[in-house]
Amino acid sequence: KYTIDAMPNPITGPYDESTENPEGKEKLYTTEDNYGTSYVFRGNNNDVNNWVTFANHTWRIIRINGDGTLRMIYQCATPGCTDTTGEKTNAFSSAYKTEPVNDNTYVGYYYGTAASDEKPNPKYEETHSNSTPSTIAQAIDNWYNGTGTMSDYTKYLSGSTGWCNDRVVVKKVYARFEGDGTGNNATGYGPAARLIYGGIYRKIQYPTLKCGVDIQGENQESYNDFRINEIAIKRDLFTTTGSNNGNEKLSVPAALITSDELVMVGEAISVKEKHSWLYTNQVYCTMSPVRYDINDNASIIFRMVDNGVGFGGGNVVWTYGVRPVINLRTDIEFTQGTGTSSNPFIVKTNN
16 A cells, blocks of 8 residues: 655655655655664655554554554544644643753653762763653653553553663764763763754754664764664663563653654754644654753753744753653554544554
8 A cells, every 4th residue: 555665864854745755645664773674654644644543542653663563652632533733732741851950861761860969970871870760751651550541551562662762972063062971061962963963954864763873983974874882772772671672661661752753754953844744833852862051051852843843952841742652562453444534543452
């Protein structure tokens, strides 16, 4: 049913139906993730049929992961809802991290040791040790176990297909951010190097679905040269307890989208003219760090922006809409549907 193309690389702008899909056919784009070949639903609302009813909510498929699981993002609260913009597209609101936020550690979905009088010089490993869940991680846990009623459907979900909170430090991506990721050193992180500073400013993007990448070199061509660092995977690939891969820190199989996924689906930084199906005219956050900015005394993450702007950076202390992301197991079945908003795929459950 779907035509398949290789993911553009690099990506030089937002999704453009007239050039990437001029015939308006349903299309998937292939790229590699940590598990194999992933199939991404890249496009806008006119040519992407990826609507799913599951757990009494409506979701949309971001991609088929390399292990065959389906990564989905929350769309609206009830089965059959068709909201593509507006407040209903967020499950709830939360800060990424409440005060304090004046340390590199707070870009973490889970964070570690901040520089203080008691521990003035923590090492990188201590700073990013995943010892404490962030404000937003706790909020997703509460939603999952409470108002979202997702805990009744855990058996249909995979917690071993991870969510990437990429905290690989990349030096010399931008003059002000050459720190080592500890304390209040101004530091740039991998997602910013790939999506902002990797080429001509804000125009050339080198997204990846692989977690744990090291970016080698300083010129723009090298940002497409991804090498996997197993230590970074163990630190930054968030998985559930007992999954035997990643960091096994999550208590529930739900987290957030990444900035690389936004770009692969079709978004671009600070672009107003074109948008993918992920655009909702609402602010919502990713789990991808941009930098720790000493001038603003702030940890910065990527976020989707409202008012047609696309996506960019935001302070972790700000309040964001939250769209939880889950992975359906490989053995789930659809009982009916074609994936359109009016006829979504319906996941077979006995709940």
